[in-house]
Amino acid sequence: MIPAISAVIPSPSAEAALDMTWETHRRFQHGAFSKPCPTCRVQPGEWCRARRSVCPARRELHRQDQAATMLVPLLVGRAR
Template identity: 50%
Template sequence: MSDTVLDGAYEALRLYRHGAFSVVCPTCHVPAGELCLTRRSVHAGRRRAHRESTQGHTLLPLLAGRPR
């Protein structure tokens, strides 16, 4: 994958706070919605925090809201 494509993908994820960019990075302590200080990668701790925050969610509640 070229650097331009990767930069564009990270920028879109950052802008809309999707995936790992929806949580604070525990490694470099940047807030949600910001790129990690490593620039070309996302810290493993941030990816792990995102997986832990979405664990147990199914696709339907994420799209339609949680049942009451």
């Protein structure tokens, strides 16, 4: 879990930057927000029930998908 940015940089602007980062990921379905949450049962692009956090099961699902997709074969496949 990522520590609260206020613990690293105590500033209201740092908290606002973190909020915007999470909102951007959610809005454009990046990262773990690209998968439905198996714990909360929410659709891709929606917040988990624990706001400003993504359930560990959702993160793990995203990590497994990332491990299965390798960038180099995708680029080589397009070059052919």
